[in-house]
Amino acid sequence: MPLAEALAALAALVRPVAAADASPANAVGAVAAQDVVVGAGRPAERRALRDGWAVAAAAIVGASPYAPVRLGRPPAWVEAGAALPAGTDALLPPDSLGADPREIEVEAAIGEGTRAPGTEMPPGTRLLASGKRVSALCGLALAAAGFDRVSVRRPRLRLLAAAPDTLSPLLAAWIAARGGVTEAAARPAEVGDLAAALLAPGTDAVIVIGGTGPGRSDASAAALARAGRLHAHGIALRPGESAGFGEAAGRPVLLLPGRPDAALAAWLALGRPLLAALAGAGPDATLTLPLTRKVASVIGLTEVVFLRRTIASAEPLGGAEIPLHRLGRADAALLVPPAHEGYPAGTPVEVLPL
Structure with missing residues:
Protein backbone atom coordinates (compact mmCIF):
# COMPACT_ATOMS: atom_id res chain seq x y z
CA MET A 1 0.00 0.00 0.00
CA PRO A 2 1.43 3.45 -0.89
CA LEU A 3 2.32 5.49 2.18
CA ALA A 4 -0.12 8.29 1.35
CA GLU A 5 -2.96 5.76 1.07
CA ALA A 6 -1.85 4.08 4.30
CA LEU A 7 -1.82 7.39 6.17
CA ALA A 8 -5.34 8.20 4.98
CA ALA A 9 -6.62 4.76 6.00
CA LEU A 10 -4.89 4.98 9.38
CA ALA A 11 -6.30 8.46 10.02
CA ALA A 12 -9.80 7.10 9.39
CA LEU A 13 -9.34 4.76 12.38
CA VAL A 14 -8.31 7.48 14.80
CA ARG A 15 -10.28 9.90 16.92
CA PRO A 16 -8.67 12.38 19.34
CA VAL A 17 -8.64 11.03 22.88
CA ALA A 18 -10.77 12.61 25.58
CA ALA A 19 -9.40 15.83 27.05
CA ALA A 20 -8.46 16.09 30.71
CA ASP A 21 -7.50 19.00 32.93
CA ALA A 22 -3.92 19.32 34.16
CA SER A 23 -1.89 21.93 35.98
CA PRO A 24 0.40 24.03 33.75
CA ALA A 25 3.43 22.12 35.04
CA ASN A 26 1.86 18.72 34.35
CA ALA A 27 0.50 19.86 30.99
CA VAL A 28 3.98 20.40 29.52
CA GLY A 29 4.45 18.10 26.54
CA ALA A 30 0.74 17.40 26.09
CA VAL A 31 -1.42 18.90 23.34
CA ALA A 32 -3.93 21.63 24.12
CA ALA A 33 -7.56 20.66 23.63
CA GLN A 34 -8.77 24.26 23.43
CA ASP A 35 -7.48 27.81 23.12
CA VAL A 36 -6.30 29.52 26.30
CA VAL A 37 -6.90 33.28 26.25
CA VAL A 38 -6.03 35.88 28.88
CA GLY A 39 -9.11 37.49 30.41
CA ALA A 40 -8.26 40.39 32.70
CA GLY A 41 -4.87 41.89 31.95
CA ARG A 42 -1.96 41.30 34.29
CA PRO A 43 -0.54 42.75 36.41
CA ALA A 44 -3.51 44.58 37.84
CA GLU A 45 -1.22 47.35 39.12
CA ARG A 46 2.20 48.72 38.19
CA ARG A 47 4.94 46.39 39.50
CA ALA A 48 8.66 46.66 40.07
CA LEU A 49 10.99 44.89 37.65
CA ARG A 50 13.91 45.34 40.04
CA ASP A 51 14.63 46.57 43.54
CA GLY A 52 14.60 50.33 43.94
CA TRP A 53 13.03 53.52 45.23
CA ALA A 54 9.48 54.29 44.03
CA VAL A 55 8.91 57.84 42.83
CA ALA A 56 6.55 59.88 40.68
CA ALA A 57 8.58 60.70 37.56
CA ALA A 58 6.86 64.06 37.11
CA ALA A 59 7.95 65.13 40.59
CA ILE A 60 11.68 64.79 39.91
CA VAL A 61 11.97 66.18 36.37
CA GLY A 62 15.36 67.86 35.92
CA ALA A 63 16.85 66.48 39.15
CA SER A 64 20.66 66.42 39.17
CA PRO A 65 23.54 66.60 41.66
CA TYR A 66 23.73 70.36 40.97
CA ALA A 67 19.98 70.92 41.24
CA PRO A 68 18.44 68.24 43.47
CA VAL A 69 14.68 68.06 43.83
CA ARG A 70 13.48 67.94 47.40
CA LEU A 71 10.49 65.70 48.13
CA GLY A 72 8.12 66.08 51.02
CA ARG A 73 9.18 62.68 52.33
CA PRO A 74 11.73 59.99 51.37
CA PRO A 75 10.68 57.63 48.56
CA ALA A 76 9.42 54.16 49.47
CA TRP A 77 11.64 51.11 48.95
CA VAL A 78 10.11 48.44 46.69
CA GLU A 79 11.35 44.89 46.10
CA ALA A 80 11.34 43.35 42.62
CA GLY A 81 7.90 41.97 41.75
CA ALA A 82 6.03 44.05 44.32
CA ALA A 83 3.35 46.62 43.50
CA LEU A 84 4.39 50.27 43.47
CA PRO A 85 2.75 52.57 46.04
CA ALA A 86 -0.14 54.69 44.83
CA GLY A 87 0.99 57.88 43.12
CA THR A 88 4.35 56.49 41.92
CA ASP A 89 5.25 55.31 38.43
CA ALA A 90 9.03 54.82 38.29
CA LEU A 91 11.95 53.28 40.17
CA LEU A 92 15.25 54.86 41.10
CA PRO A 93 18.34 52.64 41.42
CA PRO A 94 19.21 51.47 44.97
CA ASP A 95 22.27 53.75 45.20
CA SER A 96 20.60 56.90 43.90
CA LEU A 97 19.78 58.56 47.26
CA GLY A 98 22.20 60.86 49.01
CA ALA A 99 22.74 61.77 52.67
CA ASP A 100 19.32 63.38 52.78
CA PRO A 101 16.93 60.77 51.26
CA ARG A 102 14.39 63.47 50.49
CA GLU A 103 16.76 65.20 48.05
CA ILE A 104 16.70 63.39 44.67
CA GLU A 105 19.70 63.99 42.42
CA VAL A 106 18.64 61.87 39.39
CA GLU A 107 15.54 61.90 37.28
CA ALA A 108 13.58 58.95 35.88
CA ALA A 109 11.23 58.44 32.96
CA ILE A 110 7.67 57.35 33.55
CA GLY A 111 7.59 53.55 33.82
CA GLU A 112 11.36 53.17 34.28
CA GLY A 113 12.14 49.90 36.04
CA THR A 114 8.47 48.92 36.19
CA ARG A 115 5.82 46.89 34.38
CA ALA A 116 2.67 48.86 33.53
CA PRO A 117 -0.75 47.40 34.39
CA GLY A 118 -1.98 44.89 31.81
CA THR A 119 1.29 44.75 29.85
CA GLU A 120 2.74 41.47 31.17
CA MET A 121 -0.38 39.61 30.04
CA PRO A 122 -2.52 41.91 27.86
CA PRO A 123 -6.23 41.03 27.87
CA GLY A 124 -7.26 38.90 24.90
CA THR A 125 -3.78 37.45 24.37
CA ARG A 126 -3.92 33.83 23.20
CA LEU A 127 -1.30 32.01 25.22
CA LEU A 128 -2.04 28.60 23.75
CA ALA A 129 -3.85 27.44 20.62
CA SER A 130 -5.84 24.24 20.36
CA GLY A 131 -3.71 21.52 18.79
CA LYS A 132 -0.42 23.04 19.93
CA ARG A 133 1.94 21.27 22.27
CA VAL A 134 2.43 22.89 25.68
CA SER A 135 6.09 23.88 25.97
CA ALA A 136 7.88 24.51 29.25
CA LEU A 137 7.94 28.26 28.54
CA CYS A 138 4.23 28.19 27.72
CA GLY A 139 3.62 26.44 31.05
CA LEU A 140 5.45 29.29 32.77
CA ALA A 141 3.28 31.88 31.01
CA LEU A 142 0.09 29.99 31.85
CA ALA A 143 0.98 29.83 35.53
CA ALA A 144 1.94 33.51 35.56
CA ALA A 145 -1.41 34.39 33.97
CA GLY A 146 -3.22 32.63 36.80
CA PHE A 147 -4.39 29.52 34.99
CA ASP A 148 -4.29 26.64 37.45
CA ARG A 149 -5.82 24.10 35.04
CA VAL A 150 -5.41 23.53 31.29
CA SER A 151 -7.43 21.16 29.06
CA VAL A 152 -5.03 18.79 27.24
CA ARG A 153 -4.97 15.46 25.43
CA ARG A 154 -2.40 12.84 26.40
CA PRO A 155 -2.79 9.52 24.51
CA ARG A 156 -1.92 6.21 26.18
CA LEU A 157 -0.13 3.63 24.03
CA ARG A 158 0.73 0.01 24.80
CA LEU A 159 4.03 -1.26 23.41
CA LEU A 160 4.24 -5.02 22.81
CA ALA A 161 7.77 -6.14 21.94
CA ALA A 162 9.46 -9.52 21.87
CA ALA A 163 12.54 -10.15 23.99
CA PRO A 164 15.27 -9.04 23.81
CA ASP A 165 13.61 -5.64 23.61
CA THR A 166 15.82 -2.70 22.74
CA LEU A 167 13.27 -0.60 20.84
CA SER A 168 10.54 0.00 23.45
CA PRO A 169 12.67 2.37 25.59
CA LEU A 170 13.47 4.52 22.56
CA LEU A 171 9.88 4.64 21.33
CA ALA A 172 8.65 5.35 24.87
CA ALA A 173 11.04 8.31 25.11
CA TRP A 174 9.91 9.65 21.74
CA ILE A 175 6.25 9.23 22.68
CA ALA A 176 6.74 10.93 26.05
CA ALA A 177 8.47 13.87 24.36
CA ARG A 178 5.36 14.32 22.22
CA GLY A 179 2.92 14.18 25.10
CA GLY A 180 2.00 10.49 25.13
CA VAL A 181 2.11 7.91 27.89
CA THR A 182 3.28 4.35 27.34
CA GLU A 183 3.08 1.01 29.04
CA ALA A 184 5.37 -1.77 27.86
CA ALA A 185 4.67 -5.49 27.93
CA ALA A 186 6.20 -8.60 26.41
CA ARG A 187 4.79 -9.59 23.02
CA PRO A 188 3.32 -13.10 23.26
CA ALA A 189 4.75 -15.51 20.72
CA GLU A 190 1.54 -17.44 20.03
CA VAL A 191 -1.14 -16.02 17.74
CA GLY A 192 -3.93 -16.56 20.23
CA ASP A 193 -2.08 -14.99 23.14
CA LEU A 194 -1.07 -11.99 21.06
CA ALA A 195 -4.64 -11.57 19.83
CA ALA A 196 -5.81 -11.51 23.46
CA ALA A 197 -3.17 -8.90 24.31
CA LEU A 198 -4.43 -6.71 21.47
CA LEU A 199 -7.91 -6.81 22.98
CA ALA A 200 -6.82 -5.92 26.54
CA PRO A 201 -8.35 -2.57 27.59
CA GLY A 202 -6.66 0.44 29.12
CA THR A 203 -4.96 2.28 26.24
CA ASP A 204 -5.88 4.34 23.20
CA ALA A 205 -3.70 2.44 20.71
CA VAL A 206 -1.40 -0.57 20.58
CA ILE A 207 2.04 -0.76 18.97
CA VAL A 208 3.38 -4.23 18.20
CA ILE A 209 7.14 -4.38 17.62
CA GLY A 210 8.44 -7.30 15.57
CA GLY A 211 6.84 -10.38 14.08
CA THR A 212 5.66 -8.66 10.89
CA GLY A 213 7.83 -10.52 8.37
CA PRO A 214 7.46 -13.91 6.63
CA GLY A 215 9.37 -15.80 9.32
CA ARG A 216 7.91 -19.01 10.74
CA SER A 217 7.35 -17.39 14.14
CA ASP A 218 6.10 -14.03 12.82
CA ALA A 219 2.51 -13.86 14.03
CA SER A 220 1.69 -10.15 14.42
CA ALA A 221 -0.43 -9.77 11.28
CA ALA A 222 -2.30 -13.04 11.91
CA ALA A 223 -2.98 -12.03 15.52
CA LEU A 224 -4.37 -8.66 14.47
CA ALA A 225 -6.59 -10.30 11.86
CA ARG A 226 -7.93 -12.64 14.57
CA ALA A 227 -8.42 -9.90 17.19
CA GLY A 228 -10.03 -7.36 14.88
CA ARG A 229 -9.26 -6.28 11.36
CA LEU A 230 -5.99 -6.12 9.45
CA HIS A 231 -6.28 -3.12 7.13
CA ALA A 232 -2.84 -3.34 5.53
CA HIS A 233 0.23 -5.53 5.78
CA GLY A 234 3.03 -4.34 3.53
CA ILE A 235 3.67 -0.61 2.99
CA ALA A 236 5.55 0.96 0.07
CA LEU A 237 8.14 2.20 2.53
CA ARG A 238 11.87 1.55 2.63
CA PRO A 239 12.97 0.51 5.19
CA GLY A 240 9.78 -0.71 6.85
CA GLU A 241 8.16 -2.66 4.00
CA SER A 242 6.63 -5.26 6.35
CA ALA A 243 4.82 -2.73 8.56
CA GLY A 244 1.06 -2.96 8.87
CA PHE A 245 -1.92 -1.60 10.76
CA GLY A 246 -5.52 -2.26 11.60
CA GLU A 247 -7.91 -2.08 14.52
CA ALA A 248 -8.89 -4.22 17.47
CA ALA A 249 -11.38 -3.45 20.25
CA GLY A 250 -12.13 -0.13 18.58
CA ARG A 251 -8.51 1.04 18.78
CA PRO A 252 -5.84 1.48 16.10
CA VAL A 253 -3.05 -1.11 16.11
CA LEU A 254 0.27 -0.41 14.41
CA LEU A 255 2.62 -3.26 13.47
CA LEU A 256 6.29 -2.29 13.33
CA PRO A 257 9.10 -4.49 11.98
CA GLY A 258 11.61 -5.76 14.51
CA ARG A 259 14.79 -4.55 12.78
CA PRO A 260 15.76 -1.15 14.26
CA ASP A 261 16.09 0.82 11.03
CA ALA A 262 12.80 -0.55 9.68
CA ALA A 263 10.96 -0.11 12.99
CA LEU A 264 12.07 3.50 13.37
CA ALA A 265 11.33 4.35 9.75
CA ALA A 266 7.82 2.90 10.07
CA TRP A 267 7.31 4.77 13.33
CA LEU A 268 8.34 8.08 11.71
CA ALA A 269 6.15 7.50 8.66
CA LEU A 270 3.10 6.02 10.42
CA GLY A 271 3.50 6.13 14.21
CA ARG A 272 4.13 9.83 14.66
CA PRO A 273 1.08 10.80 12.55
CA LEU A 274 -0.96 8.25 14.55
CA LEU A 275 0.15 9.79 17.87
CA ALA A 276 -0.52 13.30 16.57
CA ALA A 277 -4.03 12.34 15.47
CA LEU A 278 -4.79 10.78 18.86
CA ALA A 279 -3.62 13.96 20.58
CA GLY A 280 -5.40 16.28 18.15
CA ALA A 281 -2.07 17.90 17.30
CA GLY A 282 -1.27 19.96 14.24
CA PRO A 283 1.30 19.01 11.59
CA ASP A 284 4.88 18.34 12.65
CA ALA A 285 7.35 21.19 12.32
CA THR A 286 10.09 20.63 9.76
Whole structure:
Protein backbone atom coordinates (compact mmCIF):
# COMPACT_ATOMS: atom_id res chain seq x y z
CA MET A 1 0.00 0.00 0.00
CA PRO A 2 1.43 3.45 -0.89
CA LEU A 3 2.32 5.49 2.18
CA ALA A 4 -0.12 8.29 1.35
CA GLU A 5 -2.96 5.76 1.07
CA ALA A 6 -1.85 4.08 4.30
CA LEU A 7 -1.82 7.39 6.17
CA ALA A 8 -5.34 8.20 4.98
CA ALA A 9 -6.62 4.76 6.00
CA LEU A 10 -4.89 4.98 9.38
CA ALA A 11 -6.30 8.46 10.02
CA ALA A 12 -9.80 7.10 9.39
CA LEU A 13 -9.34 4.76 12.38
CA VAL A 14 -8.31 7.48 14.80
CA ARG A 15 -10.28 9.90 16.92
CA PRO A 16 -8.67 12.38 19.34
CA VAL A 17 -8.64 11.03 22.88
CA ALA A 18 -10.77 12.61 25.58
CA ALA A 19 -9.40 15.83 27.05
CA ALA A 20 -8.46 16.09 30.71
CA ASP A 21 -7.50 19.00 32.93
CA ALA A 22 -3.92 19.32 34.16
CA SER A 23 -1.89 21.93 35.98
CA PRO A 24 0.40 24.03 33.75
CA ALA A 25 3.43 22.12 35.04
CA ASN A 26 1.86 18.72 34.35
CA ALA A 27 0.50 19.86 30.99
CA VAL A 28 3.98 20.40 29.52
CA GLY A 29 4.45 18.10 26.54
CA ALA A 30 0.74 17.40 26.09
CA VAL A 31 -1.42 18.90 23.34
CA ALA A 32 -3.93 21.63 24.12
CA ALA A 33 -7.56 20.66 23.63
CA GLN A 34 -8.77 24.26 23.43
CA ASP A 35 -7.48 27.81 23.12
CA VAL A 36 -6.30 29.52 26.30
CA VAL A 37 -6.90 33.28 26.25
CA VAL A 38 -6.03 35.88 28.88
CA GLY A 39 -9.11 37.49 30.41
CA ALA A 40 -8.26 40.39 32.70
CA GLY A 41 -4.87 41.89 31.95
CA ARG A 42 -1.96 41.30 34.29
CA PRO A 43 -0.54 42.75 36.41
CA ALA A 44 -3.51 44.58 37.84
CA GLU A 45 -1.22 47.35 39.12
CA ARG A 46 2.20 48.72 38.19
CA ARG A 47 4.94 46.39 39.50
CA ALA A 48 8.66 46.66 40.07
CA LEU A 49 10.99 44.89 37.65
CA ARG A 50 13.91 45.34 40.04
CA ASP A 51 14.63 46.57 43.54
CA GLY A 52 14.60 50.33 43.94
CA TRP A 53 13.03 53.52 45.23
CA ALA A 54 9.48 54.29 44.03
CA VAL A 55 8.91 57.84 42.83
CA ALA A 56 6.55 59.88 40.68
CA ALA A 57 8.58 60.70 37.56
CA ALA A 58 6.86 64.06 37.11
CA ALA A 59 7.95 65.13 40.59
CA ILE A 60 11.68 64.79 39.91
CA VAL A 61 11.97 66.18 36.37
CA GLY A 62 15.36 67.86 35.92
CA ALA A 63 16.85 66.48 39.15
CA SER A 64 20.66 66.42 39.17
CA PRO A 65 23.54 66.60 41.66
CA TYR A 66 23.73 70.36 40.97
CA ALA A 67 19.98 70.92 41.24
CA PRO A 68 18.44 68.24 43.47
CA VAL A 69 14.68 68.06 43.83
CA ARG A 70 13.48 67.94 47.40
CA LEU A 71 10.49 65.70 48.13
CA GLY A 72 8.12 66.08 51.02
CA ARG A 73 9.18 62.68 52.33
CA PRO A 74 11.73 59.99 51.37
CA PRO A 75 10.68 57.63 48.56
CA ALA A 76 9.42 54.16 49.47
CA TRP A 77 11.64 51.11 48.95
CA VAL A 78 10.11 48.44 46.69
CA GLU A 79 11.35 44.89 46.10
CA ALA A 80 11.34 43.35 42.62
CA GLY A 81 7.90 41.97 41.75
CA ALA A 82 6.03 44.05 44.32
CA ALA A 83 3.35 46.62 43.50
CA LEU A 84 4.39 50.27 43.47
CA PRO A 85 2.75 52.57 46.04
CA ALA A 86 -0.14 54.69 44.83
CA GLY A 87 0.99 57.88 43.12
CA THR A 88 4.35 56.49 41.92
CA ASP A 89 5.25 55.31 38.43
CA ALA A 90 9.03 54.82 38.29
CA LEU A 91 11.95 53.28 40.17
CA LEU A 92 15.25 54.86 41.10
CA PRO A 93 18.34 52.64 41.42
CA PRO A 94 19.21 51.47 44.97
CA ASP A 95 22.27 53.75 45.20
CA SER A 96 20.60 56.90 43.90
CA LEU A 97 19.78 58.56 47.26
CA GLY A 98 22.20 60.86 49.01
CA ALA A 99 22.74 61.77 52.67
CA ASP A 100 19.32 63.38 52.78
CA PRO A 101 16.93 60.77 51.26
CA ARG A 102 14.39 63.47 50.49
CA GLU A 103 16.76 65.20 48.05
CA ILE A 104 16.70 63.39 44.67
CA GLU A 105 19.70 63.99 42.42
CA VAL A 106 18.64 61.87 39.39
CA GLU A 107 15.54 61.90 37.28
CA ALA A 108 13.58 58.95 35.88
CA ALA A 109 11.23 58.44 32.96
CA ILE A 110 7.67 57.35 33.55
CA GLY A 111 7.59 53.55 33.82
CA GLU A 112 11.36 53.17 34.28
CA GLY A 113 12.14 49.90 36.04
CA THR A 114 8.47 48.92 36.19
CA ARG A 115 5.82 46.89 34.38
CA ALA A 116 2.67 48.86 33.53
CA PRO A 117 -0.75 47.40 34.39
CA GLY A 118 -1.98 44.89 31.81
CA THR A 119 1.29 44.75 29.85
CA GLU A 120 2.74 41.47 31.17
CA MET A 121 -0.38 39.61 30.04
CA PRO A 122 -2.52 41.91 27.86
CA PRO A 123 -6.23 41.03 27.87
CA GLY A 124 -7.26 38.90 24.90
CA THR A 125 -3.78 37.45 24.37
CA ARG A 126 -3.92 33.83 23.20
CA LEU A 127 -1.30 32.01 25.22
CA LEU A 128 -2.04 28.60 23.75
CA ALA A 129 -3.85 27.44 20.62
CA SER A 130 -5.84 24.24 20.36
CA GLY A 131 -3.71 21.52 18.79
CA LYS A 132 -0.42 23.04 19.93
CA ARG A 133 1.94 21.27 22.27
CA VAL A 134 2.43 22.89 25.68
CA SER A 135 6.09 23.88 25.97
CA ALA A 136 7.88 24.51 29.25
CA LEU A 137 7.94 28.26 28.54
CA CYS A 138 4.23 28.19 27.72
CA GLY A 139 3.62 26.44 31.05
CA LEU A 140 5.45 29.29 32.77
CA ALA A 141 3.28 31.88 31.01
CA LEU A 142 0.09 29.99 31.85
CA ALA A 143 0.98 29.83 35.53
CA ALA A 144 1.94 33.51 35.56
CA ALA A 145 -1.41 34.39 33.97
CA GLY A 146 -3.22 32.63 36.80
CA PHE A 147 -4.39 29.52 34.99
CA ASP A 148 -4.29 26.64 37.45
CA ARG A 149 -5.82 24.10 35.04
CA VAL A 150 -5.41 23.53 31.29
CA SER A 151 -7.43 21.16 29.06
CA VAL A 152 -5.03 18.79 27.24
CA ARG A 153 -4.97 15.46 25.43
CA ARG A 154 -2.40 12.84 26.40
CA PRO A 155 -2.79 9.52 24.51
CA ARG A 156 -1.92 6.21 26.18
CA LEU A 157 -0.13 3.63 24.03
CA ARG A 158 0.73 0.01 24.80
CA LEU A 159 4.03 -1.26 23.41
CA LEU A 160 4.24 -5.02 22.81
CA ALA A 161 7.77 -6.14 21.94
CA ALA A 162 9.46 -9.52 21.87
CA ALA A 163 12.54 -10.15 23.99
CA PRO A 164 15.27 -9.04 23.81
CA ASP A 165 13.61 -5.64 23.61
CA THR A 166 15.82 -2.70 22.74
CA LEU A 167 13.27 -0.60 20.84
CA SER A 168 10.54 0.00 23.45
CA PRO A 169 12.67 2.37 25.59
CA LEU A 170 13.47 4.52 22.56
CA LEU A 171 9.88 4.64 21.33
CA ALA A 172 8.65 5.35 24.87
CA ALA A 173 11.04 8.31 25.11
CA TRP A 174 9.91 9.65 21.74
CA ILE A 175 6.25 9.23 22.68
CA ALA A 176 6.74 10.93 26.05
CA ALA A 177 8.47 13.87 24.36
CA ARG A 178 5.36 14.32 22.22
CA GLY A 179 2.92 14.18 25.10
CA GLY A 180 2.00 10.49 25.13
CA VAL A 181 2.11 7.91 27.89
CA THR A 182 3.28 4.35 27.34
CA GLU A 183 3.08 1.01 29.04
CA ALA A 184 5.37 -1.77 27.86
CA ALA A 185 4.67 -5.49 27.93
CA ALA A 186 6.20 -8.60 26.41
CA ARG A 187 4.79 -9.59 23.02
CA PRO A 188 3.32 -13.10 23.26
CA ALA A 189 4.75 -15.51 20.72
CA GLU A 190 1.54 -17.44 20.03
CA VAL A 191 -1.14 -16.02 17.74
CA GLY A 192 -3.93 -16.56 20.23
CA ASP A 193 -2.08 -14.99 23.14
CA LEU A 194 -1.07 -11.99 21.06
CA ALA A 195 -4.64 -11.57 19.83
CA ALA A 196 -5.81 -11.51 23.46
CA ALA A 197 -3.17 -8.90 24.31
CA LEU A 198 -4.43 -6.71 21.47
CA LEU A 199 -7.91 -6.81 22.98
CA ALA A 200 -6.82 -5.92 26.54
CA PRO A 201 -8.35 -2.57 27.59
CA GLY A 202 -6.66 0.44 29.12
CA THR A 203 -4.96 2.28 26.24
CA ASP A 204 -5.88 4.34 23.20
CA ALA A 205 -3.70 2.44 20.71
CA VAL A 206 -1.40 -0.57 20.58
CA ILE A 207 2.04 -0.76 18.97
CA VAL A 208 3.38 -4.23 18.20
CA ILE A 209 7.14 -4.38 17.62
CA GLY A 210 8.44 -7.30 15.57
CA GLY A 211 6.84 -10.38 14.08
CA THR A 212 5.66 -8.66 10.89
CA GLY A 213 7.83 -10.52 8.37
CA PRO A 214 7.46 -13.91 6.63
CA GLY A 215 9.37 -15.80 9.32
CA ARG A 216 7.91 -19.01 10.74
CA SER A 217 7.35 -17.39 14.14
CA ASP A 218 6.10 -14.03 12.82
CA ALA A 219 2.51 -13.86 14.03
CA SER A 220 1.69 -10.15 14.42
CA ALA A 221 -0.43 -9.77 11.28
CA ALA A 222 -2.30 -13.04 11.91
CA ALA A 223 -2.98 -12.03 15.52
CA LEU A 224 -4.37 -8.66 14.47
CA ALA A 225 -6.59 -10.30 11.86
CA ARG A 226 -7.93 -12.64 14.57
CA ALA A 227 -8.42 -9.90 17.19
CA GLY A 228 -10.03 -7.36 14.88
CA ARG A 229 -9.26 -6.28 11.36
CA LEU A 230 -5.99 -6.12 9.45
CA HIS A 231 -6.28 -3.12 7.13
CA ALA A 232 -2.84 -3.34 5.53
CA HIS A 233 0.23 -5.53 5.78
CA GLY A 234 3.03 -4.34 3.53
CA ILE A 235 3.67 -0.61 2.99
CA ALA A 236 5.55 0.96 0.07
CA LEU A 237 8.14 2.20 2.53
CA ARG A 238 11.87 1.55 2.63
CA PRO A 239 12.97 0.51 5.19
CA GLY A 240 9.78 -0.71 6.85
CA GLU A 241 8.16 -2.66 4.00
CA SER A 242 6.63 -5.26 6.35
CA ALA A 243 4.82 -2.73 8.56
CA GLY A 244 1.06 -2.96 8.87
CA PHE A 245 -1.92 -1.60 10.76
CA GLY A 246 -5.52 -2.26 11.60
CA GLU A 247 -7.91 -2.08 14.52
CA ALA A 248 -8.89 -4.22 17.47
CA ALA A 249 -11.38 -3.45 20.25
CA GLY A 250 -12.13 -0.13 18.58
CA ARG A 251 -8.51 1.04 18.78
CA PRO A 252 -5.84 1.48 16.10
CA VAL A 253 -3.05 -1.11 16.11
CA LEU A 254 0.27 -0.41 14.41
CA LEU A 255 2.62 -3.26 13.47
CA LEU A 256 6.29 -2.29 13.33
CA PRO A 257 9.10 -4.49 11.98
CA GLY A 258 11.61 -5.76 14.51
CA ARG A 259 14.79 -4.55 12.78
CA PRO A 260 15.76 -1.15 14.26
CA ASP A 261 16.09 0.82 11.03
CA ALA A 262 12.80 -0.55 9.68
CA ALA A 263 10.96 -0.11 12.99
CA LEU A 264 12.07 3.50 13.37
CA ALA A 265 11.33 4.35 9.75
CA ALA A 266 7.82 2.90 10.07
CA TRP A 267 7.31 4.77 13.33
CA LEU A 268 8.34 8.08 11.71
CA ALA A 269 6.15 7.50 8.66
CA LEU A 270 3.10 6.02 10.42
CA GLY A 271 3.50 6.13 14.21
CA ARG A 272 4.13 9.83 14.66
CA PRO A 273 1.08 10.80 12.55
CA LEU A 274 -0.96 8.25 14.55
CA LEU A 275 0.15 9.79 17.87
CA ALA A 276 -0.52 13.30 16.57
CA ALA A 277 -4.03 12.34 15.47
CA LEU A 278 -4.79 10.78 18.86
CA ALA A 279 -3.62 13.96 20.58
CA GLY A 280 -5.40 16.28 18.15
CA ALA A 281 -2.07 17.90 17.30
CA GLY A 282 -1.27 19.96 14.24
CA PRO A 283 1.30 19.01 11.59
CA ASP A 284 4.88 18.34 12.65
CA ALA A 285 7.35 21.19 12.32
CA THR A 286 10.09 20.63 9.76
CA LEU A 287 13.42 22.25 9.00
CA THR A 288 14.78 23.03 5.53
CA LEU A 289 18.48 22.22 5.19
CA PRO A 290 20.76 21.51 2.20
CA LEU A 291 22.14 17.99 1.85
CA THR A 292 25.89 17.55 2.18
CA ARG A 293 25.85 14.73 -0.37
CA LYS A 294 23.41 13.15 -2.78
CA VAL A 295 20.58 10.82 -1.79
CA ALA A 296 19.46 8.06 -4.15
CA SER A 297 15.97 6.59 -3.88
CA VAL A 298 13.88 3.88 -5.52
CA ILE A 299 10.95 5.05 -7.64
CA GLY A 300 7.61 3.87 -6.26
CA LEU A 301 8.70 3.65 -2.61
CA THR A 302 8.80 6.29 0.09
CA GLU A 303 12.40 6.18 1.23
CA VAL A 304 13.37 7.11 4.80
CA VAL A 305 16.92 8.46 5.06
CA PHE A 306 18.41 9.15 8.48
CA LEU A 307 20.39 12.38 8.81
CA ARG A 308 22.83 14.13 11.10
CA ARG A 309 22.25 17.87 11.30
CA THR A 310 25.11 20.33 11.30
CA ILE A 311 24.85 24.09 11.82
CA ALA A 312 23.61 24.77 8.28
CA SER A 313 23.23 21.41 6.52
CA ALA A 314 22.15 17.79 6.83
CA GLU A 315 24.47 14.83 6.32
CA PRO A 316 22.80 11.64 5.01
CA LEU A 317 23.80 8.66 7.15
CA GLY A 318 21.86 5.94 5.36
CA GLY A 319 18.44 4.34 5.10
CA ALA A 320 17.63 0.69 4.63
CA GLU A 321 19.96 -1.63 6.56
CA ILE A 322 21.88 1.24 8.12
CA PRO A 323 24.19 -0.16 10.83
CA LEU A 324 23.48 0.87 14.41
CA HIS A 325 26.76 2.72 14.86
CA ARG A 326 25.58 5.14 12.15
CA LEU A 327 21.92 5.15 13.12
CA GLY A 328 22.94 6.19 16.63
CA ARG A 329 24.29 9.46 15.22
CA ALA A 330 21.00 10.45 13.57
CA ASP A 331 18.97 13.39 14.86
CA ALA A 332 16.69 13.93 11.84
CA ALA A 333 15.14 12.06 8.95
CA LEU A 334 14.15 12.73 5.36
CA LEU A 335 11.15 11.10 3.69
CA VAL A 336 11.81 10.95 -0.04
CA PRO A 337 8.48 10.82 -1.96
CA PRO A 338 7.87 7.80 -4.20
CA ALA A 339 8.01 9.88 -7.38
CA HIS A 340 11.59 11.04 -6.68
CA GLU A 341 14.81 9.26 -7.54
CA GLY A 342 16.58 11.23 -4.83
CA TYR A 343 18.28 14.60 -4.51
CA PRO A 344 21.68 15.95 -5.61
CA ALA A 345 24.12 17.27 -3.03
CA GLY A 346 23.24 20.80 -1.95
CA THR A 347 19.49 20.39 -2.51
CA PRO A 348 17.43 22.10 0.24
CA VAL A 349 15.05 19.48 1.67
CA GLU A 350 12.53 19.37 4.51
CA VAL A 351 13.91 17.29 7.35
CA LEU A 352 12.00 15.89 10.30
CA PRO A 353 13.78 16.35 13.66
CA LEU A 354 13.86 13.14 15.70
